[in-house]
Amino acid sequence: MKKTIIVLGTVVLLYFAATLIVPPYIESQRNPVKSPPPYSVSAEAQTVYDRLDFIADLHCDALLWGRDLNKRGNRGHVDFPRMREANVALQMFTIVSKSPAGQNMQSNSSDAFDNITPLTIAKGESPANWFSLINRTLSQSEKLAGFIEDEEDRAIFIKSKSDLNKLITDRKNNKALIGAMLGIEGAHALERDLNNLDRVYEAGVRMIGLTHFFDNKLGGSAHGLSQEGLTDFGKSVVHRMNKLGILVDLAHCSPAIVEDVLAMTDKPVMVSHTGVKSVLDSQRNLSDLQIQKIAANGGIIGIAFFDEAVGVPELPNIIASIKHVRDLVGVEHIALGSDYDGAVTVPFDITGLSLLVEGMMNADFSEPEIKAVMGENVKRFFLQNLN
C-alpha cells in the first residue's frame, strides 16, 4: 500500500514537473527565429513605419503552446507586449487542434498519430481536452478571452464591426490598445457536427480554415490524400458560416475546395497565410488563376513569412510574394499572414515588422501601398465583412 502511494505520488509529481518543462522546450524547438531581436532599419523606413496607424496580421498560432500571452516571452514570435512594442493593432489568433505525425507538404493521412494529443497532455490541460478536438478548441478560445480580460481595458476581443470601430477610435489616443481576433485552423475541430459551429461562434471565432494538413468531413486538404472538393457537409458548413458571419479561410485547402467555395459563397473569402506559386511552387501556395479569382470575389490574401510559403532567403521572398500579388491583381487584396508560432522558422518575430516596410521601400512601393499591405486592407476588409 505504502509503496503504491509512493509510486503514484512520484508519477503525479513527475507529470506536474513535465507540464512546466516540456511545452516550453517543444515551443523553443518548433518556433525559432532566424535573426533574434532587436531589429533595426534605415531612419527613413522607421519614419514610415512609425506613421502606420493600423498594423494587422491574419495568422498566428501562439495559443497552442501554453505560453502566457500577457507576458513578454523569450521564445516564440508573438505576445501582447511584443504586439505593443511593434505598434500592432490587430492580431488573428488561430487554433490548431490536430496535427498529423510526420506532417509534410505533399500527403498526410487523417489517421496518422496526432501530435497535439501529447502536447495537450503535457500542457497539463483538463482530461476533457485530451481526446476531444472541440474541447481543445473551446479551451483555447477561453484562454484568449482570459488573456484579453487580464489586460483590463488595454485589449479588445474583436467579434464585431462595432468592436473594430472602437479599437480604431480608441487607438487614436491610446496606442497601447490592442485588438485580438479568434480563428480556427482546420474544421475537423467541429467534430463533424454543425451544432459545434454555433458553439465556436459563441466563443468568439470569426474565421475558419476549412482544412489543415489532412482531409476532413468538409473535403480535401492541399496536403491530403483525396484532393476532393467540398462535400455536402462542407457546403452546409460554409452556408452556416456565411449566415453566422464567420469568414472562410482557404489556406491549406485543396484546389478543388477553393473552386467550390468561390462558386458557392456570397461573401468575400480569406487566405490567412500563404505564398504564391510563381515565387515558390509549393503545394500550399496559390496559382495566379486562384489569386485572380479570389481578387474577383473581393477576398484578401495574407502573405506568410516562412520557408515553405516563400522560400529561402526569406525577407526578399516575402517582398517578392507581396509584389507578385500587387502586380497581378492590385495592392488592395494583400495582407500580412505571418504564421507566427505556427511551428515554423521565420526571419524575425513580430517586433521586426519594420523590416517589411524597408523591404517594400527598396522595391519601390509607395507609402499608401505600404500602408495598405501593413494593415489598412485588413481594417477595410473586416469593417465590410464582420457583422
Ligand SMILES: [Zn+2]
Ligand atoms: Zn497553417
